[in-house]
Amino acid sequence: MSVNANPATPRLYFDDAARLDFDAVVTAHAPFGGRPAVVLDRSAFYPESGGQLGDTGRLGDAVVEDTQCDDSGVVFHVLAAGSEAPAVGQTVRGAIDRARRRLHMALHTGQHMLSRAMVDEARAETVSSRLGATVCTLDLDAPSLDEATLLRAERLVASVIEDDLPVRQWFPDADELAALPLRRRPKVSENVRVVDVGGFDVSPCGGTHCARTSQVGTMHILGVERYKGKVRVSFLAGRSALDELRARSGSLVELGRMFTCGPHDVRPAVERLRAELKTAQESLGDVRARWAERVADDLIRRAADEGSSRVVLLLDGEGIDALRALGGRLSARPGVEVFLASRSDGALQVLVARGPGSTLDCGAWLKAAAAAHGGRGGGRPDRAEGRLPGTVDWSTLVAGGA
Template identity: 35%
Template sequence: MKDRLYYQDVYQQSFTASITQRGSEADGTPYVVLSQTAFYPTGGGQPGDHGTLGHIQVLDVEETEGEIHHRLSEQLPEEWDQVQGQIDWNRRFDHMQQHAGQHILSAAFIEVAQAETLAFHMGTERVTIDVRLDALHEELWQQVERRANEIILENRPIIARFVDEEELAKLPLHKQPTVTENIRLVIIPEFDYNPCGGTHPSRTGEVGLIKILGWERHRGNIRLEFLCGWRAMRDYTQKQRRLNEAARLLGTNEADLVTQVDRLLSERDSLKQTLLEKERLLLEEEVRQAIVHAVPLGHYRLIQKVFADRTIQQLQQFAHQVNAQAADVLTLLAATGEKQQLVFARGQDVPVAMNELMKETLPLITGKGGGSPAIAQGGGQSNLPAEEVLAHARQKLESILSGE
């Protein structure tokens, strides 16, 4: 493993190496293999390093059949037989903080709750672990989080080294290694002993802090989301900025922000109820006026109206109220907009099946719909003026009623 410089010195940011192999991946991405490298390849839940070889960008690093492939933005010049490598240190150190933080948090769950970690994922923004727990209450996660941050503040050493089987058998591992050769342990003395091939800082204090953001039930266990180090600091800064802005908009301070939001929500609910009542009264009056001005159609009366940007639910409410108040009225309604909506209805004294009338009308707008003999609805393209669509439906009605 001497060619893997990240195991010799995790803080090494640049190096020189010979190019031992060139090639292209199946997707055409060029890659090189080097005589030695400080680029950590993706593995164990930790993303690979980025950086440069010469002036060429290293986009990804993966181990393939024992070889570390440095995937590049473009192929290295053919005349190069050696190259200067430079890793993206901010990205590397971020991964070191998150990975070490995961070890600390997982060990804290074992110590406080006897709950083992089943899975770990390091995303570009957030980090998650799956913990074997049936439930997680506030007091427990606060105890775990506090214990994890105590370990950070104690600035304990983090020791990463390869061990043989004899030494391995003597250590209190939290989980067994998944490999049988080149077994590497990450050790926080008297707290955590774990097989791991990832990169970690040399002391817990470099993790900075651990903050649990939330959790959810996942496949019978608990999935926690958390942040460490500079990620946690950036998250805190963003949240503080949002809190300050929200407090400014509400004319209050951070301490009273929740009270002010509760007040606003209460006022919103009250206004919503008032608005619904006003809308109900307006609809009643609108329906009453429509019935008064309904035009004769044989032995019955007809309401034919086109609305702008009303929902189909609002058309249905209109039609239901007409049906309830006037047993002899037929109602043909349309709403214009991105999609044309139709509602046809009739009072209980009118012997016309509105679902059949809707079925005959919908082809005009390449629409779909359905309903019952009393009320039907549908929608389709606005390729024909709504007035023409309702005129067509009225002609059908007149034809049906003339043969009554």
């Protein structure tokens, strides 16, 4: 049987989004996007469209892992690998994954309310929306949105949820449609389905929605970002909002435990910690400068005793900051050539520098050393940094050996 001969699949969710079980006759086996799929004479499965993901569930024993539709409105129930398609002509029991559908209803209803709240509070129209698996977004035609506006919009939605208003979904005739205060114009001209969220928001939509606003439970704005000249608001509703807030609250409580304080005191605790870290880093810098001064003087004295302009040193466990402090002091001396290395994490952190009057090309020297020994590094003629394998014998390498 040709799929193209199928009329658009009648959608049982139009009348009742809470209907999760239904009987239908298999009319065709037709792959969708290369995946095995089944077409029915009617369906309560919502196919992915209008920014809402498709339903999952079962058709008899077969597992439906996705629902899609084509341009002519035929619904394809995409089967999971290993699921045997029920025979054409057979009557099957369709069962929709309740948690997923219930969440999509809350997200879609929450999205309508948030879109309206953004119009009311910020005169920001929704350009597009997407109800994703982990986060939902609204793209708004607005230059920016401040925290106070977001809070007002969220509170407005919360008040509509609390008011437990009925959500009506129906197909008005042309005259009724023309008289409705639609938030946005419909994308289709015939069979326009309208969703009226308790008189708060009226807009065309073919998705699945809650029967009452209280079923949304909670709607929470997660954040805003600028996106392609618009503002993208991310939000969650229903169980997903609760789960996300629970996870965030858990993280905050856990942080509080680390600081031995309550969740509300984490911020001042972090600020104190940052201030302490800054002080510690400054003291460390002072100590390092004094250390570098002493070591540099000692090294220069020894090099002078040996009649050499070359300073070679291998440290153990010092970071690049120590090498820089030391290199900076040493390379202030005219004619000096400085080769510093520190062994840490199984590698050699190295710094090569020269004093005024020296003709050593530090960058070229280190680049060649890295190429020969399998490390990386380079820099300017007067100063270079890099990493060499820990197996390199630093003094032999500097002396010109392997």
